[in-house]
Amino acid sequence: MAMKIGIFQSEGQAIEAVQALEQEGFTKTEIKVLAKDREHSRRVEEETNVHAEEVNELVDAREAAGDESALGLGIVPPAGLAGGIYAGGMMNNYGTPYGNGLALFATDVLSDHDGIERALSSLGLEDDSASACRSAIVDGDLVVAADVGNSQSDGGPDLTRSGAAEAALRRSGAQRIL
Template sequence: MTMKIGIFKMEEQAVEAVKALEQSGFSRNEIKVLAKDGDHSRRIEAETDVDADEVRELADTRDQMDDGYGFGNLGPVGLAGTVGMVGPLTGGAWPYGAGILAVGGLLVDENGMEDAIHALGIKGDDAGVCREAIVDGALVVTADTGDGSQHNIGQDLSREAEEAFRRCGAERIL
């Protein structure tokens, strides 16, 4: 799968980009929108027929699935260090205090969001660029431009996707 990526600062631009891609011949299954959270995705879903993926929620879910306690990105070393410091104060109970959860939240932003973006098909350095943009509140629109075998007469639609992103005011195109 080959992908063209557009980064948009405003929801209106992302909505217009989805519509422009559809007018250029992309199906809703070939378009993805990545948003920071539900607050950033509502307009996309309301004004287009494309579902937006909320990256923060995906990262949180993936993190909780790692170990069942919500500390998936901390790993055994992080847990051992935390228990050693807080254990005496809590009588040895699992320390679900605000400070520890805040550390977990920071790691989700740094590692979990990028892992979630990778899982959605964005690879390499592009995943880090997209993570930074999403953390800053931007929306990421991707178009599966094909590998020469998916589309009509085997054409690569990367140029059409890039033109649609430019027309709609993409801050950056990858």
């Protein structure tokens, strides 16, 4: 499966891209929207009825399925305690103690570049595209991808599905097209 991918800085541009792709004949199942998290995808989903994949959720799902390399775990002392080992309780924002011992926290999902790229590859993105998309998503951009099948231009004007997808993505303000 070949994908034509556009990277967008705003939700409005991503919405325009989805609508433009639909006008070119792409179905909702042939369009993928990728975002950092629910905050970045909510409006796109609401206005287009196209499901957006949140990368944080993808990496979490891979980790839950047994791919421990998808998410790094580390022991982190509570904020404000430098040096030594913290073995006492922790306090919430209201000054009430809870828990005790060392705290185990998940490191930031988006700092795990390999896990993100594997998650994107599992969606059908090729390695080079997955790497570029990972960088864009970490920066808060949105990715809109269209499954163009195996369309290839014959050297003349590109009237294939790939050409139609690229034109739709360009009209919608893609900052980069892969």
